[in-house]
Amino acid sequence: MLFDIDESHQHYKKIKNIERYVENGSSLTRQLLGFAKGGVHRVRVTDLNELIKRTSDMFGRAKKEIKIHTNLLKKIWPVEVDQGQMEMVLLNLYINAWHAMPEGGDLHLLSENVVIDKGYGGNLKVKQGEYVKVSVVDTGVGMDKKILEKIFDPFFTTKEKGRGTGLGLASASEVIKNHGGLIDVYSEKNNGATFNIYLPASDKKVIQEKELTRKILKGTETILLVDDEEMIIEVNQEILKTLGYKPLIARTGKQAVEIYKNSKDKINMVILDMVIPGMGGGEAYDSLKKIDPKIKVLLSSGYSISGQAAEILERGCNGFIQKPFKLRELSVKIRDVLDEK
Template sequence: MAHGSKEEELKQRIDFLEKKVAQTRKIKEEIEQREELFSLFVKHTPAAVAMCDRNMCYLAYSRRWALDYGLADRDLVGQCHYEVFRDIPAKWKEEHQQCFAGQSIVNEEEVFPRLDGSVDWVRRELHPWRRSDGEIGGLIMFTEVITERKKAEAEKKRVEYQLHQAQKMESIGVLAGGIAHDFNNLLMGIQGRTSLMLMDTESSDPHYVQLTKIEEHIQSATALTKQLLGFARGGKYEVKPSRMNELVLNTADMFGRTKKEVKLHFKLDDSLWSVEADQPQMEQVLLNLFVNAWQAMPDGGDIYVQTENLELDRRYLKPYGLEPGKYVKVSVTDTGIGMDEKTMKRVFDPFFTTKEQGRGTGLGLASVYGIMKNHRGFVNAYSEPGNGST
């Protein structure tokens, strides 16, 4: 009986061990299956995610992570993150240590320099992960490339700003046009009466000099009115095929004869398209731009003039109310004092000037704006304080 009891006990123990082994094997298979599922989940998640241990060695990473960082041809598991990214910013390494201390870090937008020299905008998150004993085993990194979103936001702001500017200038143009026409009529009345008085006045008469001064002031006021009408799109145009390179060189030659302290540089496209334009009006536009550049360089400097062909799409031209197609670009860049953002917003407003009294009417760039708009074109200004203007 005793021998039988021992055999029975041994059999029970063997059965128990077999069950334990089977349970352990099953648990192991379940763990392996879960690890495989977790690995597949991480690998195929559409986000850029990576999991590292406390030595910053990769445990798992998504395919998107590898693609976003140009690492699709490498197996990163077991490799150190700092060996993969040798030029990682010191700030990011500090954040990794903060994460190992239990802190989660979220950066909504941040500049990320690529190995090829390009720059992307990214959104980053760092979160610690814990082992079963509660200790921090490493960190999980999440990044989202938001460069396209940033570009879209910038484009939206540009379109909204240009649309606002176009609406503002349209309103000012209507007002300026009405005032200019009425003011011009008043000037013509004064001019007529002054001319009649001069006809009846001898040159020796003490009033003769004063009357001629009045006539000179009338002529100056008439010239201002013409500029204001140009801004308000009220001028008469004789449009014909024109070569902008020739107009640029002719106007620059006329300007350069009297402005020896300024040096002109040209980069003109030999294959520049012909444009439909009123040549005297285009010469006025160019001369106003040259004069404006010269006035921004009181101690002399350089003016760079460039022409080129552009094909612009509907999205870019939407704020200007223009049709997509072929355009000719003329840029005039100076090495002057530049403008701040506040000045830039008003640079084409009539009568706005930053020059001291007597040096400008504030109508030069305003007339450029009006003439270009009436030629189914547009004008933009780019500048930074101390870095000149274009």
């Protein structure tokens, strides 16, 4: 996800932002919903234990009143998942558990290998076969039958206005289904809740992150970052500076055009969010292109590359990157665009 940066010691600010990220359940849900709509992207052979550790560490740091217990099977089978989506699904379950334990409590995270056949889990609505099961168990207020029936419905929430959209579980369920899996729940009123996720096991081997990643590439050019989300701006501005670049910021398409008009000889490339206020990314791209037909633009979006993004790319945009950015990926894509002849 956004903070997939190894050099964690120098990123105190990063941790702070994760806290805010977890704090702000609604923007999380928006992300998740975007994922759910877009289907499955960027599938990677994954060790779910690693993902559980990563997400629960970041959650635990933000919510100290929740005690996290993990019981993860060492030889867990690999699964093929979109790691970003799966992280969001897990974080959403943790946040729900936190809401269900206003006085604090225990969160148990378990992983195991299961074979679903007629005997085990025969009533589960998935194909028979090998699955990895992840359980998220809390000691919170629980749910009665009437609520349980509705929790996966879009917009069903028992939370006050502004606190919940009721989309968390609906989109989580959509994401898991897109992966050929299943999510189910057990709960009783005043007796906690258990969410189980089943994901099909893969016979491929997990490739270590280190083998996959290319080197971080740096530069000194000036980059105009166009985005309207304060947190994205803040984090990416830091990342760009860390990489050696000089970032300029625009929060609307109009601002971007103005800044580009005034400093086009100084600006070497633009990172343009597709969804910005006023004129959208597409119109902004066309206006920028009018000022400088040779402009270099890396398009960014929280959604996968489809529809609108694909159209803009066809009009000559130089590349696409999905938000949240990963440091290495961003560093490589920036150089790809800048070094393009």
